[in-house]
Amino acid sequence: GEDVEQSLFLSVREGDSSVINCTYTDSSSxxxxxxxxxxxxxxxxxxxxxxxMDMKQDQRLTVLLNKKDKHLSxxxxxxxxxxxxxxxxxxxxxxxxxxRALTFGSGTRLQVxx
Amino acid sequence: xxGVTQTxxxxxTATGQRVTLRCSPRSGDLSVYWYQQSLDQGLQFLIHxxxxxxxxxxxxxxxxxxxxxxxxxxxxxxxxxxxxxxxLYFCASSVVEGGPEAFFxxxxxxxxx
Numbered sequence: 001g002e003d004v005e006q007s008l009f010l011s012v013r014e015g016d017s018s019v020i021n022c023t024y025t026d027s028s029s030x031x032x033x034x035x036x037x038x039x040x041x042x043x044x045x046x047x048x049x050x051x052x053m054d055m056k057q058d059q060r061l062t063v064l065l066n067k068k069d070k071h072l073s074x075x076x077x078x079x080x081x082x083x084x085x086x087x088x089x090x091x092x093x094x095x096x097x098x099x100r101a102l103t104f105g106s107g108t109r110l111q112v113x114x
Numbered sequence: 115x116x117g118v119t120q121t122x123x124x125x126x127t128a129t130g131q132r133v134t135l136r137c138s139p140r141s142g143d144l145s146v147y148w149y150q151q152s153l154d155q156g157l158q159f160l161i162h163x164x165x166x167x168x169x170x171x172x173x174x175x176x177x178x179x180x181x182x183x184x185x186x187x188x189x190x191x192x193x194x195x196x197x198x199x200x201x202l203y204f205c206a207s208s209v210v211e212g213g214p215e216a217f218f219x220x221x222x223x224x225x226x227x
Contacts, residue, residue: 042219043218044218045217093214104156
């Protein structure tokens with residue numbers, strides 16, 4: 001079945017770049033997503049990338065997709081303390097009624113040191 | 115604010131009881147998904163409804179059921195509750211079937227004592 005894996009923890013200093021990595025197994029993945037969860041809050045959709053793209057940039061966020069290696073990364077430039085949260089990688093296609101909506105990784109806790 | 119509303123935010127109940135969690139999707143969204151987030155299992159997909167019809171089932175226990183009403187709000191019913199059912203339950207909605215974006219509510223934290 002589908003599987004999404006992420007490292008559990010990342011610590012960076014304020015102002016540095018953060019890179020959160022994710023690998024997935026389903027070669028038919030259509031979309032890949034990054035969600036952010038702050039303590040006690042819901043999941044906030046940060047960005048997503050279609051599987052035929054290599055890169056997507058959105059302000060401080062850069063998503064890189066290596067489809068051959070099934071590797072997805074999220075780079076946060078100029079990381080701020082407000083970026084401290086858990087970041088979830090997910091794959092799937094919400095409109096696909098033949099399978100589950102999104103498969104999530106276990107989340108990477110990003111800690112930003114002042 | 116994602117536009118997806120879940121009530122209640124917190125729920126404490128005893129083992130063996132039954133609860134109903136409610137979700138109102140974003141205006142215009144026909145798809146509703148339910149997820150369970152627990153410390154040991156992570157985020158698990160439970161069930162998907164589209165315009166009132168069940169479309170996909172994930173790891174949903176037989177003690178759990180859901181429905182989507184004509185006004186598109188959805189309810190997740192959890193019965194014969196066990197301690198292990200304590201978790202955050204999220205609802206998400208997406209634009210017309212086929213849209214790639216799924217927006218999550220703030221979740222309902224269920225504590226079974």
